[in-house]
Structures are given as structure tokens and as C-alpha cells.
Amino acid sequence: GENVEQHPSTLSVQEGDSAVIKCTYSDSASNYFPWYKQELGKRPQLIIDIRSNVGEKKDQRIAVTLNKTAKHFSLHITETQPEDSAVYFCAASRNSGYALNFGKGTSLLVTP
Amino acid sequence: ETGVTQTPRHLVMGMTNKKSLKCEQHLGHNAMYWYKQSAKKPLELMFVYNFKEQTENNSVPSRFSPECPNSSHLFLHLHTLQPEDSALYLCASSPSTESYGYTFGSGTRLTVV
Numbered sequence: 447g448e449n450v451e452q453h454p455s456t457l458s459v460q461e462g463d464s465a466v467i468k469c470t471y472s473d474s475a476s477n478y479f480p481w482y483k484q485e486l487g488k489r490p491q492l493i494i495d496i497r498s499n500v501g502e503k504k505d506q507r508i509a510v511t512l513n514k515t516a517k518h519f520s521l522h523i524t525e526t527q528p529e530d531s532a533v534y535f536c537a538a539s540r541n542s543g544y545a546l547n548f549g550k551g552t553s554l555l556v557t558p
Numbered sequence: 559e560t561g562v563t564q565t566p567r568h569l570v571m572g573m574t575n576k577k578s579l580k581c582e583q584h585l586g587h588n589a590m591y592w593y594k595q596s597a598k599k600p601l602e603l604m605f606v607y608n609f610k611e612q613t614e615n616n617s618v619p620s621r622f623s624p625e626c627p628n629s630s631h632l633f634l635h636l637h638t639l640q641p642e643d644s645a646l647y648l649c650a651s652s653p654s655t656e657s658y659g660y661t662f663g664s665g666t667r668l669t670v671v
Contacts, residue, residue, distance in 0.1 A: 450600065480660075489562075489648070489662040490601075535601065545591055545614060546660065548601035 448473040450538050452549025459556055465526050467552045469536035470518040476538040479512060479519045480546065485532045493534075494521070526556045561585040564649050564663035571639065572671055579634040579666045581649030587661070588654045590632040592624060595646040595665070607632060608654060639670045 449472040459465050471479075480495035496503045496510045496519065503510050507526075512519040519538075523530055533553050537546040562583045571577050581590065592604040606614035607626040621643075623635040632649055649663040 452600075455598075482660075482662075489664045490660075491662070492659065537601075545603050545606050547603065548593075550598065550600045 448476060448538055448540075448547040450536060450547050450549040452536050452552060454552060455550060456553045457555070459526055459554070461526060461528060461556055461558050463526055465521075465523045465530070465554055465556075467521045467534055467536070467554070468518060469520070469538075469549050470516075471538040471547075472517070473538070473540065474517065475540045478539045479510070480537050481508075481510060481521050482535045482537065482548075483532045484535065484551075490535060523554075526554075528556050528558055530554060531556045562649060562651055562661050562663040564647075564666050566666060567664065568667045568669075570669045570671060571636070573639060573641075575639075576635070576637040578636065579647055579649075579668075581632040581634075581663055583630055583649075583651040583661070583663075585651060585661060586653075587651035588629050589652045590626060590629070591650045591652075591660070592632065592634055593648045593650065595648055601648070604634075636668075639668075641670050644668055644670045 452469045477498035482490035483493045484490040494508050494510050496512050507524045509522045533551045535551045536549045539546045565580045589608045591606050594602045603616045604618045605624040610626050621638050625633040646665045646667050648665045650660040652660050
């Protein structure tokens with residue numbers, strides 16, 4: 447089955463700096479890669495996703511890049527703010543009929 | 559409210575008890591999922607239902623028993639659990655297993671004593 451590795455497990459940055467979280471996956475048939483944000487005591491929420499037919503996707507301060515050859519994808523957050531502090535999970539899945547497989551999560555702390 | 563409601567929010571049970579977790583979605587989705595979230599571990603997929611049919615059982619011990627009476631409701635029946643089963647149990651739904659965009663519930667924080 448799919449194995450998703452996520453690094454780092456914790457990340458601390460100063461407000462205004464950029465944060466990068468990286469994930470690798472094992473199943474070359476995977477073609478959908480979402481990122482979820484989970485604030486303390488709250489449910490995971492989808493923040494951005496990318497499919498294998500594109501290499502990069504941006505949404506304001508958040509971007510995701512995908513390298514299908516190397517089987518890795520990354521989340522980039524620019525101009526970080528304290529409210530970005532949360533646990534971020536990457537996930538991967540094949541096309542239809544398969545559920546999401548998640549990484550272990552990255553605890554991001556943005557200090558003022 | 560995101561449309562996926564889980565009850566109870568917190569549950570403490572003894573190892574000999576029987577309890578059930580409930581998940582309800584009002585989004586018109588046809589796929590529902592149970593995930594287990596333990597500290598420092600990935601979200602672990604437990605069960606998948608698509609149009610009320612179980613399509614995936616991820617080698618989950620038989621002390622966890624799912625039930626999906628219709629596309630809007632999903633239950634997880636618990637019996638003779640172990641302390642290591644203590645975790646946050648998250649329910650999610652999506653339009654179907656062939657389309658994504660999971661919506662998660664708030665979870666049930668389970669403690670087995």
C-alpha cells in the first residue's frame with residue numbers, strides 16, 4: 447500500500463519568514479495530493495491540493511509543488527503569521543476508489 | 559458547522575464496556591470514513607464506506623465494528639477495547655470514493671481505562 451513520509455515533524459519560524467514542509471510517497475500510481483491544517487482541538491481542514499497533471503499550485507500565501515519523478519511534494523507558506531501555527535498533514539491517493547493515506551504531520555509554530 | 563457531526567465529543571470507557579461512536583453528515587456525500595488519530599502517528603484509515611457498502615477494512619481488530627445504515631450515518635461500535643485504543647477517532651465524508659474533498663468531523667476523544 448501507499449506509504450507517505452513527512453518532514454520535519456516540528457518546525458518553528460519567526461513571523462514573516464517562510465515555512466516549507468516536505469512529503470514523499472511510495473506508490474507511483476498516486477495522483478492526488480492534498481494538504482490539511484489541524485488547529486489545536488479542531489478538525490483537519492483542507493487548505494490546498496494538487497493533482498499529478500500540474501507541477502505547482504498557488505493560493506495566496508500557500509503553494510504546493512509536485513515532483514512526480516522523484517515522488518515528492520512540498521507545502522510552502524510565505525509571510526507566515528501566528529495564526530498559521532497548527533499541525534499540517536500531507537496525504538496521497540490513487541485515482542478513484544482509494545482512500546487518502548496521510549503523513550505523520552508537522553507541528554508548525556510561528557512566533558511573533 | 560462543517561456538516562459532519564460526531565458524537566460524543568469525549569468518551570471514557572472501561573475495557574469491558576460496549577459503546578458506540580456516531581457520525582452524521584448533511585452534505586449529501588456518499589462516501590464515509592473512519593480514521594484513528596494517535597499522538598505522533600499518521601492518521602490511520604480504519605474503514606471506508608461507499609454508497610453504504612464497506613469497501614475497505616484496513617486490518618482493524620474485530621473489537622471495532624462499523625455500521626453504515628445509510629449514506630448519512632456511520633457508527634463505530636466498540637467492545638472490549640485496550641488502553642492502546644485511546645485516541646481521537648475522526649469521521650470524514652466525501653462525495654464518493656471517486657472524488658475527493660474530505661470533510662472531517664470534530665472527532666471523538668476516546669480514553670480506555
